[in-house]
Amino acid sequence: MLQVGRLKKLHFLYNCGLLLIVTYLVACNNSEVKTIQPKTDYIHEIPGKNDTIPVAIAQKGEVLIAYSDCYTCHKEEKRSVGPAFKDIAKRYPVQRVYIDMLAQKVISGGKGAWGSATMIDHPKVPIEEAKLMVSYILSLK
Structure with missing residues (x-):
């Protein structure tokens, strides 16, 4: 009789130990492993001096953008x-060559x-209007 009681205790301790081990393993396997991604430079800023953009030019570009489909994607x-327009302004210096290229x-x-992302073409936008629009965007520095 004494032996049976002892076996029940050992069986109980064995089950408790087994339960603790399984709980530990499950908890360890479900923990989130966070990997730290290195921050990539989304903007890739181009160095260069900035020319000035006259206020009247920037305002005309702002109006043209307001009447266009630009805000659908930007x-x-x-x-x-x-x-974002401000990210574009951060990347490119205000220089005629970049205004022409972006237009x-x-x-x-x-x-x-x-x-x-793909930017759709806007073949009906005249080059001078596109330059005004780009000038506004670059003025957001």
Whole structure:
């Protein structure tokens, strides 16, 4: 009789130990492993001096953007489908060469400069209007 009581205690301790081990293993396997991703430079700022943009030019560009479909994919402050206007302004120096290049990109569209998003082409936008729009964007520095 004494032996049976002792066996029940050993069986109970064995089950408790087994339960603790299983609980520990389950808890360890479910813990989240967080990996720290290195911060990538989304903007890839191009060094260079900034020319001035006359206020009247920037205002005309702002009006043209307001009447266009630009805000469908871009926001001023936050990244959306495409980059934020302020991020574009951070990347490119205010120089005639970048205004011309970006105006051409507005007209012909593009892909890859800001990730996987594709900017649709706007072939009906005259080059001078595209330059005004880009000038406004770059004025947001």
